[in-house]
Amino acid sequence: MSAVPRSTPRKVAAVGVALSDCGRVDEATPYALHAQAARRALADSGLGRDVIDGIASAGLGALAPVEVAEYLGLRPRWVDSTSVGGATWEVMAAHAAEAIAAGRADAVLLVYGSTARADIRAGRRTSNLSYGARGPLQFEAPYGHSLIAKYAMAARRHMHEYGTTLEQLASVAVQARANAAANPDAMYREPVTVDEVLAGPMIADPFTKLHCCIRSDGGCAVLLAAEEYVADCASLPVWVLGAGEHVSHAAMSQWEDFTVSPAAVSGRLAFERAGVRPADIDLAEIYDAFTYMTLVTLEDLGFCGKGEGGAFVEKGRLLRDGGLPTNTDGGGLSAQHPGMRGLFLLVEAVRQLRGQAGERQVHRRDGSLPELAVASGTGGWFCSSGTVVLGRG
Template sequence: MRTTTGTTTDTRGRRRPGVAIAGAALSDTTASPATAYSLHAQAARRALADAGLDRSVVDGFASAGTGVLAPVEVAEYLGLRPTWVDSTSVGGSTWEVMAAHAADAITAGHARAVLLVYGSTARSDVKAGRRTGNLSFGARGPLQFEAPYGHTLIAKYAMAARRHMIEYGTTIEQLAEVAVQARANASLNPEAMYRTPITVDDVLSGPMIADPFTKLHCCLRSDGGAAVLLVAEDLLPDCRTRPVWVLGTGEHVSHSTMSEWPDFTVSPAAVSGRLAFERAGLTPAEMDFAQLYDAFTYMTLVTLEDLGFCAKGEGGAFVEGGRLQVGGGGLPVNTDGGGLSAQHPGMRGLFLLVEAVRQLRGEAGERQVSDARLGVVSGTGGWFCSSGTVVLGRG
């Protein structure tokens, strides 16, 4: 059971302290910074300043994707010596899973203030010819049965999308609608990388990347960093911002080898979302917005189904008619423009949390969802390999 302040009670009625996000910020995302570490630092400083707290209060730290010993190296760079750390790495859902772990740690009294931070120079690395890694991981382990055939990450997503189209009649125009509406939201976001409106025809006429995905079905590549500070309830009087409460979380891992994925039309968000909503004591129908990982248009569509916003197979119809746009009369999704239009520096899960916090505080400017009180964030990792879902609310 949850109270309106974020405090919970257990089955015996005993009070459990609430956990809130007190600070959230992005680094500069369009310029070319010196290093990924500098992006971590910029985002971390801004998140702490947003909360009105000094770094000395931070006793928990979570990071992944940079250095050999993340989060040890990044914590050292930031001048932190945490007593609780997390380096969970499950792809794009890493940050929602880390937020869940951080909330549990704070509730258990293992930490009072946990900083989640990420930074990447993915775009600059490509432009400079620097290799940034391969998500197929060569031909080692289970993936040795796929890598020799050139089965790339994008091919896996494309194959899953095609399966949905075959089974449920989802059209390429409906998938293109996801990109069009993401761009419409991005047009309201001064921090978005691409803001010029696009049409369904623009999406369909672009160069083919992996059938059925043309270029605009795929996320952009950017530099950028993000940070979120989660705190115990007793720290809130020292904070300068309105708290955003962590109401419920869920996580789930599915597969790494495509042959071990039972159903290409069902993502692991079907489990992580159910758990998050159950633990929050809320339903999808109560959400005012959704921030969903969108490396490809199909990810948005199938995640909407799996979180319960529409029935399985009805995602195509659900996304039509501008329903994902801010002010579109439906469910605003990826209000900042998402990975398809705003920014996508390697892993985007932490950016989803920052945008959700801004919406719940009423700080999103032209793209603000009217009277937003509840929202859901859901990250996806790998090729639908993992999912983390977080339900958030303002007090």
């Protein structure tokens, strides 16, 4: 098959997904993790590498994804290097699906790898992210606004506006850890309590240590392909039903409302394009660098009203057997977070919809496998959002 423009849009499916080695991977390079994840995703699909004519990658090398493609021995005719932080991979998935549907590509590999944890331990990078002092950000840099401080300010505003409590935020971390307990690939699996989260060392008020994501090494890959390839695949296809993207701000001073994330727009667009409602969704994979991200993203995706997120996340609703299983692998708070975690959300959503999640597998009330999942990534300090709706049918 060849990638040629089409008048009738093709359906697009995730046909291969995989993780590289994750957690503590001191001996690997980021390129090696890219390659390992890519090989495993291709094997999962059952297709040959010759079908790949597109690649999407960001965060590595001066010419990403050119360097990654060369390392993998690929010469793609379609590329994407969109970089909008943690939302990158959902945005890239949307772009790739549109390209495949239109016939500009047949099969696109989304691939990521990072040795963030190992690099810090070896002194190859600092854990203090600097976003530079040029352009608009120069006016906030002198005040020492770190990424975590920006999220902490947003969380405090939500608490002030709506009465959200520290205990409610802490319950997000507790449930993420409980989900991770059933994931053999999760970096941290030991149970934690709300009291333990609250008693941890303060990082940025109101966030103690366990309100914050872990730092790990790792990579993953997703292969998206046109419907013509599905019959030759080794695994159940998971269809891309709809997607949306939105950007909000860069400078905190330009953020109109600290209690509203760009997922309010990307989510609405994704659900509209998929022809489904939040109430139809069986599970959610939400970017969770901090507990507040999960809470406010669930609000903005429409799973509850604005200001109701605190009550919504209580009483085990996010557990894999709860009312809305969320971050079923343990999320960035417990499973893995090597940097831009958005692609991991898609991998977990696909595995759950296929019924391949093992002990952490989600089931509907009638015991059947889930039919619909949403993956929503957030970048920067609520600067960007990408949301993708996936389905079995």
